[in-house]
Amino acid sequence: AQSVTQPDIHITVSEGASLELRCNYSYGATPYLFWYVQSPGQGLQLLLKYFSGDTLVQGIKGFEAEFKRSQSSFNLRKPSVHWSDAAEYFCAVGPYSGSARQLTFGSGTQLTVLP
Amino acid sequence: SQTIHQWPATLVQPVGSPLSLECTVEGTSNPNLYWYRQAAGRGLQLLFYSVGIGQISSEVPQNLSASRPQDRQFILSSKKLLLSDSGFYLCACRDRELSPLHFGNGTRLTVT
Numbered sequence: 001a002q003s004v005t006q007p008d009i010h011i012t013v014s015e016g017a018s019l020e021l022r023c024n025y026s027y028g029a030t031p032y033l034f035w036y037v038q039s040p041g042q043g044l045q046l047l048l049k050y051f052s053g054d055t056l057v058q059g060i061k062g063f064e065a066e067f068k069r070s071q072s073s074f075n076l077r078k079p080s081v082h083w084s085d086a087a088e089y090f091c092a093v094g095p096y097s098g099s100a101r102q103l104t105f106g107s108g109t110q111l112t113v114l115p
Numbered sequence: 116s117q118t119i120h121q122w123p124a125t126l127v128q129p130v131g132s133p134l135s136l137e138c139t140v141e142g143t144s145n146p147n148l149y150w151y152r153q154a155a156g157r158g159l160q161l162l163f164y165s166v167g168i169g170q171i172s173s174e175v176p177q178n179l180s181a182s183r184p185q186d187r188q189f190i191l192s193s194k195k196l197l198l199s200d201s202g203f204y205l206c207a208c209r210d211r212e213l214s215p216l217h218f219g220n221g222t223r224l225t226v227t
Binding site for chain 2: 034036041042043044045046049090092103105106107108
């Protein structure tokens with residue numbers, strides 16, 4: 001069965017500092033990986049996705065993520081955090097084809113940005 | 116790209132009352148549609164998904180049901196709400212293979 005672990009429930013960083021959010025997955029086949037961001041009271045917005053190719057993927061809002069197959073990880077990074085990045089972040093894994101059931105989500109990491 | 120409309124945005128209902136949440140999608144046809152629930156401090160739980168009109172798959176036994184009367188309409192219902200039905204309900208859409216899920220803005224349901 002597929003699963004996603006986000007080990008950090010809550011992370012606090014200062015504005016301008018770098019950020020890394022961890023995501024570990026368990027999946028029996030080629031994974032299709034995603035990062036979503038959710039602002040309070042809003043739906044989820046896709047930041048980036050990875051299926052194949054370059055293991056470092058660029059997303060919106062200056063975010064990037066690196067796929068490491070040997071570590072079963074897909075960590076999200078940003079070089080310099082802005083106050084508007086405060087939100088909850090979700091990692092997800094799913095099949096690239098053949099299943100409408102779609103994604104398994106991690107439990108999320110809440111990001112607080114200090115001025 | 117598709118746009119997902121969900122309403123209402125917030126809802127307060129007493130225990131035992133019925134529920135109907137509606138989701139409509141624009142900008143695509145024959146999408147896969149999904150209902151997720153998000154409880155406070157927890158991740159997303161898939162409740163139902165649909166690959167076509169009248170085709171509903173249930174992921175979790177519960178007090179809720181879903182229907183898809185039209186290609187781009189997905190409805191979440193309950194005959195009698197429980198306190199445990201409180202949460203944030205999200206509708207999502209996937210328009211083709213290898214495309215990611217796109218989410219609506221959600222409905223905050225509070226059962227009192």
